[in-house]
Amino acid sequence: MLHSAALLTAEDSRTADKAAITGGTAGETLMENAGRAVADLTAQTYSKCPVLVVCGTGNNGGDGFVAARYLKERGWPVTLAVAGDADAIRGDARTAKNKWNMTGAPARTFGASLLKDAGLVIDAIFGTGLSRPVEGTAKDAITAINDSKLPVVAVDIASGVNADSGAIMGAAVRATHTVTFVRPKPGHLLLPGKAQAGALHVYDIGISGDNLKPQYFLNAPPLWKSSFPFPALDAHKYTRGHAIVIGGGAATTGAARLAAISALRAGAGLVSVACAAESLPVYASTLTAVMTKVIGKPADLAALLEGKRTAAAMIGPGCGVTETTRQQALQILSHKKPCVIDADAISAFHSNPKQLFSAIAAPAVLTPHEGEFERLFSAKGSKLERAREAAKQSKAVIVLKGNDTVIAAPDGRAAINANAPPFLATAGSGDVLAGIITGLLAQGMPAFEAACAAVWLHGEAASHFGPGLISEDLPLSLPAALKSLYVEAV
Numbered sequence: 001m002l003h004s005a006a007l008l009t010a011e012d013s014r015t016a017d018k019a020a021i022t023g024g025t026a027g028e029t030l031m032e033n034a035g036r037a038v039a040d041l042t043a044q045t046y047s048k049c050p051v052l053v054v055c056g057t058g059n060n061g062g063d064g065f066v067a068a069r070y071l072k073e074r075g076w077p078v079t080l081a082v083a084g085d086a087d088a089i090r091g092d093a094r095t096a097k098n099k100w101n102m103t104g105a106p107a108r109t110f111g112a113s114l115l116k117d118a119g120l121v122i123d124a125i126f127g128t129g130l131s132r133p134v135e136g137t138a139k140d141a142i143t144a145i146n147d148s149k150l151p152v153v154a155v156d157i158a159s160g161v162n163a164d165s166g167a168i169m170g171a172a173v174r175a176t177h178t179v180t181f182v183r184p185k186p187g188h189l190l191l192p193g194k195a196q197a198g199a200l201h202v203y204d205i206g207i208s209g210d211n212l213k214p215q216y217f218l219n220a221p222p223l224w225k226s227s228f229p230f231p232a233l234d235a236h237k238y239t240r241g242h243a244i245v246i247g248g249g250a251a252t253t254g255a256a257r258l259a260a261i262s263a264l265r266a267g268a269g270l271v272s273v274a275c276a277a278e279s280l281p282v283y284a285s286t287l288t289a290v291m292t293k294v295i296g297k298p299a300d301l302a303a304l305l306e307g308k309r310t311a312a313a314m315i316g317p318g319c320g321v322t323e324t325t326r327q328q329a330l331q332i333l334s335h336k337k338p339c340v341i342d343a344d345a346i347s348a349f350h351s352n353p354k355q356l357f358s359a360i361a362a363p364a365v366l367t368p369h370e371g372e373f374e375r376l377f378s379a380k381g382s383k384l385e386r387a388r389e390a391a392k393q394s395k396a397v398i399v400l401k402g403n404d405t406v407i408a409a410p411d412g413r414a415a416i417n418a419n420a421p422p423f424l425a426t427a428g429s430g431d432v433l434a435g436i437i438t439g440l441l442a443q444g445m446p447a448f449e450a451a452c453a454a455v456w457l458h459g460e461a462a463s464h465f466g467p468g469l470i471s472e473d474l475p476l477s478l479p480a481a482l483k484s485l486y487v488e489a490v
Helices: 010-022 027-045 059-073 091-101 136-148 193-197 221-227 250-265 277-286 298-306 323-334 343-347 353-359 370-376 383-394 429-442 447-465 473-489
Strands: 051-055 078-082 120-124 152-155 177-181 199-203 216-219 242-246 270-275 291-294 310-315 339-341 364-366 397-400 406-408 414-417
Touching: 010 027, 027 059, 027 091, 027 120, 027 152, 027 177, 027 199, 051 059, 059 078, 059 091, 059 120, 059 152, 120 136, 216 221, 216 447, 221 447, 242 250, 242 298, 242 429, 250 270, 250 277, 250 429, 250 473, 270 277, 270 298, 277 291, 291 298, 298 310, 298 323, 310 323, 310 429, 323 339, 323 343, 323 353, 339 429, 343 370, 343 429, 353 370, 353 383, 364 447, 370 383, 383 397, 383 406, 383 414, 397 447, 406 447, 414 447, 429 447, 429 473, 447 473
Parallel strands: 051 078, 051 120, 120 152, 152 177, 177 199, 216 414, 242 270, 242 310, 270 291, 310 339, 339 364, 364 397
Antiparallel strands: 397 406, 406 414
């Protein structure tokens, strides 16, 4: 059975379509189901108004012909136009075109003037198979649709968006709603395509996808909840793990404090900030449930890491891009316990990334933003491709942050996060995320799943708080996000 959180590439979609047809479901039936789904969503979302359906010459256009027919049968005023050579339409799409023509309103050739009397547009120009830049009549149609500022329902994906990368192929429709089939596509979730999709709706049209083995997933609880560390009735603080957070200097203590509190909120049984003696007064006077430890020399840190109750460690926030940070990161990695390498600890290896990669021999999570990523990796391609290549190269789980955060594992699995509100774009939110990951690692959650869960909880906590969010609010909002998991688990 196809995983409920699976994302389908363009190739996956083609493979699933072929398997359904081979299995006895006619392509015409699939097209009918897809077009009906578009018509249903349109009728459920909007009041009856003049609608312009703009079709391409491929199967996506065929879905548009079907949607137009169903809407017309329901009494909607429908105009249908083809952005391209209507004589080039073949196969099931041609059958759908002929059925539309039998309604007594033959397809017209697209012109911008058709938009003047429309109250709504259905975009069925290109689907998930688009692999080359948009040009000619289709590009003109996309530009005119966007210029009209009318609400748009896109069929499968906003025309002009690459389904695998989210890239805009020269021009792309800005949709208000997108109706897609079977499962979402990476291009629905990756920027800039994500910004073109509007509200995303997924419909079952009779394609099981059971023949697929996807490696890309939507980051949501079904992906990782089975390994989430819900505490047992007999749990105590020592069974829930001790997390070590390396603290920075006296002038930069805020980052580590945010991370430490977040690790504790995420469920770690104990959390200690380990810092130099001169920083201790700040940490000790501002932290209560979080403990403090002095690490004046490498042996002090070694003693903490060797402790049998120490389950995870993190380094980076507020530590400074220094030789000390680099050496402490290597020391943490040498103890082969789950760890998070974040912020300054990533940048500390900018001159020798291979030294970091060669030291990774146990579950490790690297949490770079784009700038930090570029200091370590030269991977090219989409955000999804770059994160996967970086995970393979480093042997670590990569959390490539942003509104479309990608979490990638060394084994090729990758998840795209979709619940991050724009309020998260605030100083310190990354420190909170690193702390949540560390707290979950301390409780024994596998690295990929811990990173995915933390990113989702981070977004959920921000959404619970809403506008006006600053990073200090996130740990306080985390219980509400966690509660939603506990309610579902009952």
